[in-house]
């Protein structure tokens with residue numbers, strides 16, 4: 386297994402940064418960035434893309450193929466108990482401060 390990946394960003398080699406400049410005088414190029422994976426087995430998205438921009442460029446270019454891997458044709462639902470509003474009050478020397486939160490709990494008794 387290789388210890389590096391080339392960035393998969395489709396425009397990575399077009400970005401004007403000095404770290405991408407390679408080659409000898411008179412025939413310089415902007416080259417796709419190399420990403421060191423240090424021989425790890427488990428790789429994440431940032432082991433294939435040098436930046437969030439390159440990741441976004443790839444996703445926007447290939448979105449139809451990416452979605453085709455696991456298309457979502459129906460919504461998914463997680464059963465929950467009726468949400469409960471809770472008021473929290475804190476007393477300070479200069480007065481009270483209160484805020485409300487809504488507690489949402491998964492209903493494990495209902496089929497998912």
Ligand SMILES: [Zn+2]
Pocket residue numbers: 392393394397418434435436439
């Ligand atoms: Zn890149």
